[in-house]
Structure formats: structure tokens, C-alpha cells
Amino acid sequence: MKIKKLVDLFRQSPFFISKFDTYIENAINKAIWYAIKRSGNWMMEKGVYTKVYTPDPDRTVFIKFLSENLYNVLKLKNEIKDDVLKSYHLSAKGIGDDLYYLTESYYRKLGTYKGKHSMSDFITPRANEFLGSGQISKNLMYEHVVPKNLYIRELAQATKMSELKEERIYELLSIYYFVCTVTVEEDEILLSIKMDEEWDRKNPFHRYEKAGISFFRNIERYA
Structure with missing residues (x-):
């Protein structure tokens, strides 16, 4: 899944608010890239991100x-x-x-x-x-x-x-x-x-x- 697809999914999710589009150019793209990098839950290969599903503690x-x-x-x-x-x-x-x-x-x-x-x-x-x-x-x-x-x-x-x-x-x-x-x-x-x-x-x-x-x-x- 490429970053554009992740951005599209975020825009469809309940976490998105229109105010985000008033920030600097590509703010959402950069924020998602940073979140992906820090989470450790995604693997990137040849520009495509693959979700690594971590166990639910419950x-x-x-x-x-x-x-x-x-x-x-x-x-x-x-x-x-x-x-x-x-x-x-x-x-x-x-x-x-x-x-x-x-x-x-x-x-x-x-x-x-x-x-x-x-x-x-x-x-x-x-x-x-x-x-x-x-x-x-x-x-x-x-x-x-x-x-x-x-x-x-x-x-x-x-x-x-x-x-x-x-x-x-x-x-x-x-x-x-x-x-x-x-x-x-x-x-x-x-x-x-x-x-x-x-x-x-x-x-x-x-x-x-x-x-x-x-x-x-x-x-x-x-x-």
C-alpha cells in the first residue's frame, strides 16, 4: 500500500477533520509517514507499505x-x-x-x-x-x-x-x-x-x- 492510499484511508476514517487541510502543504502525508516510521507496525519495501499486525493484548x-x-x-x-x-x-x-x-x-x-x-x-x-x-x-x-x-x-x-x-x-x-x-x-x-x-x-x-x-x-x- 502506497502512502497516497494510506492518506485516502485516513481521510475516510473518523479521525480526519477538515482543519488538517489548513496546515502546511502535504502535512497529512508527512504526519502519516512519521507515524508509520515510529509505530513499527508497517514494513516498507520498494515504496510500498505492508501492515504488520501486532497482537491485541486482550x-x-x-x-x-x-x-x-x-x-x-x-x-x-x-x-x-x-x-x-x-x-x-x-x-x-x-x-x-x-x-x-x-x-x-x-x-x-x-x-x-x-x-x-x-x-x-x-x-x-x-x-x-x-x-x-x-x-x-x-x-x-x-x-x-x-x-x-x-x-x-x-x-x-x-x-x-x-x-x-x-x-x-x-x-x-x-x-x-x-x-x-x-x-x-x-x-x-x-x-x-x-x-x-x-x-x-x-x-x-x-x-x-x-x-x-x-x-x-x-x-x-x-x-
């Missing part, structure tokens, strides 16, 4: 909460006798619902829950505009950055084989369980249930980078 506690509770839930689901019912509860939809409601439970206990979009880790600039306008339900999507079926499948299989480990749940969720609030239009240009063949299985933001969709940390979640 994320460790959050993922621990999810992994402990999901482990207990999946162990109980494995005791279901009816094959049809068990198949549903160990599907991507069933386990995905467990993750969603555990996430909601976590943020309700923190007292920061303000609807599902307040729980997303990231939000796009355009989605952030809608979030402030009140046009939420029809314009925004709660989108898993890595399609959840890609890692839930492993958890379901391990559960059925009685080989499920809480440590493995923690590892998978730490790497892949990120949610971004996007617009309906942005959601339509993302691969919905898979990653492309270029994905290294390490970078959870690969789909967004390939689609050219930018995002930033969801302020609402930290309010």
Missing part, C-alpha cells in the same frame, strides 16, 4: 475464553446419540453458531456489547460510515476474515474421533478467528467459503489484500 484472554468453552461444548456434542442431530451440531453452521454466541457472551460480560458489529475485530472505512448512519441491518455484514469452515472442519473431525485438544482449538482460533464488519458490496467480492491457491495458511488477511479491501481496528469494540 485477545489472548478472549481466545482462551473461547477455546475453553468451545472445548466443553464440543465434548458434550459428541455425546449426542442421534446421528442427524449430531451431524448438524458438528457442522460448520453449528460450531460457527457456538463461536458467535460465545463471542457475544464474552463482550456482554465486559459490558461492551452493542450489537454484533460492535464485536468485530476490524471494520472497513465504508462500513464505518454506515455504522454511524444507523443504516446497519441492510448494508453491513459480520464477515469472518478466514472462512470459518476451513478451520471448523478440523475441530469437527477431531471431536468425532475423540481426539479433540483444547490447545489445538486455541491455536486455530488465535491464527484464524478474526471478524470484520464490511458492506454488502464488499462482501460480494470476497471468496465466500475458501481461500485461493496462493494462500500460505498463515496470513488470515489474504482474501482482503487480494480484493483490495482495506480495514482498521473496530473502535466501537473498544469503546
Whole structure:
């Protein structure tokens, strides 16, 4: 991402105020360059900046909460006798619902829950505009950055084989369980249930980078 793109994103963000344009020429460009240099969160190569995502200090506690509770839930689901019912509860939809409601439970206990979009880790600039306008339900999507079926499948299989480990749940969720609030239009240009063949299985933001969709940390979640 070049500095011009970063400037454009800043102008779309809630941090921009028109007064900045009354400062010296290219003040925003220079300020962003200085902030990037000092933050240590961006890597520059051949004039292009790449974001280096640093861990959220509260994320460790959050993922621990999810992994402990999901482990207990999946162990109980494995005791279901009816094959049809068990198949549903160990599907991507069933386990995905467990993750969603555990996430909601976590943020309700923190007292920061303000609807599902307040729980997303990231939000796009355009989605952030809608979030402030009140046009939420029809314009925004709660989108898993890595399609959840890609890692839930492993958890379901391990559960059925009685080989499920809480440590493995923690590892998978730490790497892949990120949610971004996007617009309906942005959601339509993302691969919905898979990653492309270029994905290294390490970078959870690969789909967004390939689609050219930018995002930033969801302020609402930290309010």
C-alpha cells in the first residue's frame, strides 16, 4: 500500500477533520509517514507499505475464553446419540453458531456489547460510515476474515474421533478467528467459503489484500 492510499484511508476514517487541510502543504502525508516510521507496525519495501499486525493484548484472554468453552461444548456434542442431530451440531453452521454466541457472551460480560458489529475485530472505512448512519441491518455484514469452515472442519473431525485438544482449538482460533464488519458490496467480492491457491495458511488477511479491501481496528469494540 502506497502512502497516497494510506492518506485516502485516513481521510475516510473518523479521525480526519477538515482543519488538517489548513496546515502546511502535504502535512497529512508527512504526519502519516512519521507515524508509520515510529509505530513499527508497517514494513516498507520498494515504496510500498505492508501492515504488520501486532497482537491485541486482550485477545489472548478472549481466545482462551473461547477455546475453553468451545472445548466443553464440543465434548458434550459428541455425546449426542442421534446421528442427524449430531451431524448438524458438528457442522460448520453449528460450531460457527457456538463461536458467535460465545463471542457475544464474552463482550456482554465486559459490558461492551452493542450489537454484533460492535464485536468485530476490524471494520472497513465504508462500513464505518454506515455504522454511524444507523443504516446497519441492510448494508453491513459480520464477515469472518478466514472462512470459518476451513478451520471448523478440523475441530469437527477431531471431536468425532475423540481426539479433540483444547490447545489445538486455541491455536486455530488465535491464527484464524478474526471478524470484520464490511458492506454488502464488499462482501460480494470476497471468496465466500475458501481461500485461493496462493494462500500460505498463515496470513488470515489474504482474501482482503487480494480484493483490495482495506480495514482498521473496530473502535466501537473498544469503546
